Amino acid sequence: xxxxxxxxxxxxxxxxxxxxxxxxxxxxxxxxxxxxxxxxxxxxxxxxxxxxxxxxxxxxxxxxxxxxxxxxxxxxxxxxxxxxxxxxxxxxxxxxxxxxxxxxxxxxxxxxxxxx
Amino acid sequence: xxxxxxxxxxxxxxxxxxxxxxxxxxxxxxxxxxxxxxxxxxxxxxxxxxxxxxxxxxxxxxxxxxxxxxxxxxxxxxxxxxxxxxxxxxxxxxxxxxxxxxxxxxxxxxxxxx
Numbered sequence: 001x002x003x004x005x006x007x008x009x010x011x012x013x014x015x016x017x018x019x020x021x022x023x024x025x026x027x028x029x030x031x032x033x034x035x036x037x038x039x040x041x042x043x044x045x046x047x048x049x050x051x052x053x054x055x056x057x058x059x060x061x062x063x064x065x066x067x068x069x070x071x072x073x074x075x076x077x078x079x080x081x082x083x084x085x086x087x088x089x090x091x092x093x094x095x096x097x098x099x100x101x102x103x104x105x106x107x108x109x110x111x112x113x114x115x116x
Numbered sequence: 117x118x119x120x121x122x123x124x125x126x127x128x129x130x131x132x133x134x135x136x137x138x139x140x141x142x143x144x145x146x147x148x149x150x151x152x153x154x155x156x157x158x159x160x161x162x163x164x165x166x167x168x169x170x171x172x173x174x175x176x177x178x179x180x181x182x183x184x185x186x187x188x189x190x191x192x193x194x195x196x197x198x199x200x201x202x203x204x205x206x207x208x209x210x211x212x213x214x215x216x217x218x219x220x221x222x223x224x225x226x227x228x229x230x
Contacts (some may be wrong), residue, residue, distance in 0.1 A: 032216065109157070
């Protein structure tokens with residue numbers, strides 16, 4: 001079974017600071033990788049996804065993530081955060097094995113607070 | 117709004133009572149998922165439907181939990197004889213019939229068992 005670790009539970013940044021949220025997964029096979037975001041009072045929304053190809057993927061709102069297969073990592077980055085980026089961020093993995101191809105395994109989330 | 121709709125938003129019940137939640141997926145999505153999220157944790161997979169067929173169930177889904185999707189459209193999740201440990205946010209998601217199709221989540225039903 002796969003698992004996902006998010007290293008930081010709570011990150012506090014000032015506006016315009018750069019962001020990097022760590023995500024490591026544990027699974028020996030081929031995976032799909034996702035970052036979801038949950039703004040206060042809203043539902044989970046897809047930020048970006050990686051299935052194959054270029055390991056650097058770009059998502060909405062200026063976010064990007066890099067898949068490093070050798071490190072089993074999929075860190076989320078943004079060069080300059082805004083107050084509106086305050087939210088909880090979840091990394092998720094979908095293992096492409098026949099027994100679990102359809103369920104996402106989520107990390108425990110990182111709460112990002114951006115100070116104006 | 118044509119997103120995933122869940123009802124009710126909040127449910128408070130006494131231990132031992134039965135509760136039922138409803139999920140209406142995005143209309144063209146034939147895959148439907150239920151997840152549970154507790155405080156400080158990410159969502160945990162409970163079960164998955166392709167049309168009306170329940171294809172996967174997590175070991176988290178005890179025999180007190182039952183989910184249905186009778187006509188391949190909306191789904192219900194019932195919890196019988198609720199326990200305090202069932203208190204959580206229950207999330208529904210739907211997706212297209214493609215392995216690479218991302219999940220679209222509803223706002224969830226927050227269950228509090230007193």
